[in-house]
Amino acid sequence: MEVKTIGVVGAGQMGSGIAQVAAQxxxxxxxxxxxxxxxxxxxxxxxxxxxxxxxxxxxxxEAYEETLGRIRTSxxxxxxxxxDLIVEAIVEDEGEKRRLFEKLSTLAKPEAILASxxxxxxxxxxxxxxxxxxxxxxxxxxNPVPLMGLVEVIRGExxxxxxxxxxxxxxxxxxxxxxxVQDYPGFISNRLLMPMINEAIEALxxxxxxxxxxxxxxxxxxxxxxxxxxxxxxxxxxxxxxxxEVLHKGFGDDKYRPSPLLRRMVQAGLLGRKVGRGxxxxxxxxxxxx
Numbered sequence: 612m613e614v615k616t617i618g619v620v621g622a623g624q625m626g627s628g629i630a631q632v633a634a635q636x637x638x639x640x641x642x643x644x645x646x647x648x649x650x651x652x653x654x655x656x657x658x659x660x661x662x663x664x665x666x667x668x669x670x671x672x673e674a675y676e677e678t679l680g681r682i683r684t685s686x687x688x689x690x691x692x693x694x695d696l697i698v699e700a701i702v703e704d705e706g707e708k709r710r711l712f713e714k715l716s717t718l719a720k721p722e723a724i725l726a727s728x729x730x731x732x733x734x735x736x737x738x739x740x741x742x743x744x745x746x747x748x749x750x751x752x753x754n755p756v757p758l759m760g761l762v763e764v765i766r767g768e769x770x771x772x773x774x775x776x777x778x779x780x781x782x783x784x785x786x787x788x789x790x791x792v793q794d795y796p797g798f799i800s801n802r803l804l805m806p807m808i809n810e811a812i813e814a815l816x817x818x819x820x821x822x823x824x825x826x827x828x829x830x831x832x833x834x835x836x837x838x839x840x841x842x843x844x845x846x847x848x849x850x851x852x853x854x855x856e857v858l859h860k861g862f863g864d865d866k867y868r869p870s871p872l873l874r875r876m877v878q879a880g881l882l883g884r885k886v887g888r889g890x891x892x893x894x895x896x897x898x899x900x901x
Contacts, residue, residue: 620691624756625728
C-alpha cells in the first residue's frame with residue numbers, strides 16, 4: 612500500500628508535530644481538531660518550528676513554504692475520507708479515543724490504516740473500537756516530534772504484518788527510527804520513564820530533597836538533559852497521571868501506584884508548562900521562571 616495522504620486528529624503539541632514531520636517528508640496532510648483556535652495554535656507551532664529550522668539553515672525557504680503548503684486544516688472528520696493513514700493524537704483518555712475510532716471506523720476508506728499516538732493505552736483494546744483491527748497499530752511519537760528521532764511501533768493482537776511494514780516505512784521517510792515493542796501497558800518508554808518520574812514526585816512529597824536537588828542530581832549525576840520533575844512539567848502532569856493509572860490498572864501492582872502529590876497537583880490544575888505552573892513556574896513562551 613502506498614501512503615500519499617496522512618490525516619492527523621488533534622492539533623496540540625503532538626498532533627502539530629506529527630503533521631509537520633509528515634509534511635516535511637512529502638506527504639499531503641489533513642490536520643483536524645474541534646475548534647478553529649486549536650488549529651490556528653497548531654499551525655502557529657508548526658510555523659515557529661519550521662522557522663527555527665530555516666534560521667539554522669537546516670531547510671531552505673522553498674522547503675519551508677512547500678511544507679506549509681502540504682498542510683490543510685479542517686473542523687470535520689469528513690476531511691479524512693481519502694486519507695491513507697490516520698494518526699490519532701488526542702487526549703490520553705480511552706473513552707475519548709474509543710469515540711473517535713468508532714467514528715473513523717465507518718468514515719475512513721476501507722484500506723486506510725488507523726494509528727494511535729497513545730503513550731500507554733493498550734493497542735489491542737483501541738483496535739477493537741476501530742472495526743479494522745488488522746489495519747490498526749500504535750505509532751508513538753515523542754515530544755518535541757520534529758526533534759526526537761524515535762517512534763515506538765506497537766502491534767495489537769490482530770495487527771497484520773503488512774500494516775506494520777507500511778507504518779515502519781512511513782516513519783523512516785519522516786526521518787524517524789521505528790522500534791517495535793509488544794502491546795503491554797506503557798510499552799517500553801513509559802513503563803521505564805513514568806515510574807522514575809513518579810518516584811521523584813514521591814521523594815519530593817516525603818521531603819527527601821528539594822525539587823531543585825532532585826532534578827540536579829539526575830541531570831548532573833545521571834547526565835539526563837532534564838530532571839524528572841521538570842520533565843513531568845514538560846509532558847504535562849495530567850498525562851503523567853493518566854499513564855501511571857494505566858500502568859497501575861494494567862499490571863495490578865502497587866509499585867505503579869500514582870503518587871498522592873501527583874494526583875493532588877492535577878486536581879488543583881497545576882499541570883505543568885502548558886498552563887504556566889506545575890513543579891516550576893513558566894512564562895507565556897514556556898520558559899522556566901521559578
